[in-house]
Amino acid sequence: MSETPAGSRLLDLVAVMDxxxxxxxxxxxxxxxxxxxxxxxxxxxxxVVDAVENGTREELRDELGDLLLQVVFHARVAQESTDEPFDIDDVAAAIVSKLERRHPHVFAGEAVAEDLQAGWDAIKATEKARESVLDGIPSSLPALARADKVLGRLQRNGLDETVPDEGGDEESFGRELLDLVRRAHASGVDPEAALRTATRRLETAARAAERAPASR
Structure with a gap:
């Protein structure tokens, strides 16, 4: 009896969505x-982020399933479009092709680059006509995550320079936050995750304080 091929249940999900x-x-x-x-x-x-950081393996599996559903759902909606339709196979084919292009050291027999990130960026630059190294960073990212992404792009291209703080209170706080993100990026720390962790610890301490009997 042959084993069920990996990914076969994905076809079931596509059929259910259909x-x-x-x-x-x-x-x-x-x-x-x-x-x-x-x-x-x-x-x-x-x-999914919450399940990775705080949940069980079962919760992570379930949340990944919910996220996968969104991909299949969007692909099914796109399939019905009268204007440039595509389906889940087109989505899969596109990401397979992209992964193969961006890993020439794996799929094309090239030597492993000393700086894989720089090589990745160079390949991306040839794929997409971008006027700036900052093109392609989603404006809807959370502020800390977007700042980290912007700083990473600038630093890899030798463009990160500290801007003098000449603004008022809001600008001053923004500068300080950006400097913290710069420090986190230099240390290999995800500032968004760090803030989530610190906030959770604060919440845990506050809840414990709320439950503690009042001192007499």
């Missing part, structure tokens, strides 16, 4: 669009 979106399926699923699904994509992404 039934949900087809006539006779779920009215709510059939009404969704790329735009209406965005909030769920963001929510599920953060739930």
């Amino acid at each position: 039934r949900l979106r087809s006539p006779g399926g779920c009215p709510w699923d059939a009404q969704q669009t790329h735009v209406s699904l965005l909030k769920y994509l963001v929510e599920e992404s953060y739930e």
Whole structure:
């Protein structure tokens, strides 16, 4: 008896989504669009983060499934489009091709670059016509995560320079926060994760204080 090939259950997920979106399926699923699904994509992404940092293996498995559903859902919506439709196979083919292009040391027999990140950036630059090294950074990223991404791009291209602080209170706080992100980036620390951890510890201490009997 042959073993079930890895990934075979993904076909089941595609089939379930097809039934949900087809006539006779779920009215709510059939009404969704790329735009209406965005909030769920963001929510599920953060739930995966929470499961990695605080959850069990079972919770992580379930949250990854919820995130995977969003990818399949968006692909199914795109398949129905009359304007440049694509399906889940096109999505998979695109990422496979991208991974092979960006790992020539694995798939094309090239020597491993001393700086893999720099090599990755160089390949990306040839793939996409970008006017700036900062192009492609999502504006919707959380502020700390976006600052870390911007600083990383600038530092790898020798463009990171400290800007003099000549503003008022808001600008001063922003400068200090950006400097903290710069320090975190230089130390290999994810500032978004660091802040989440510190906040969780504060919450735990506060909850413990709330439960503690009042001193007499």
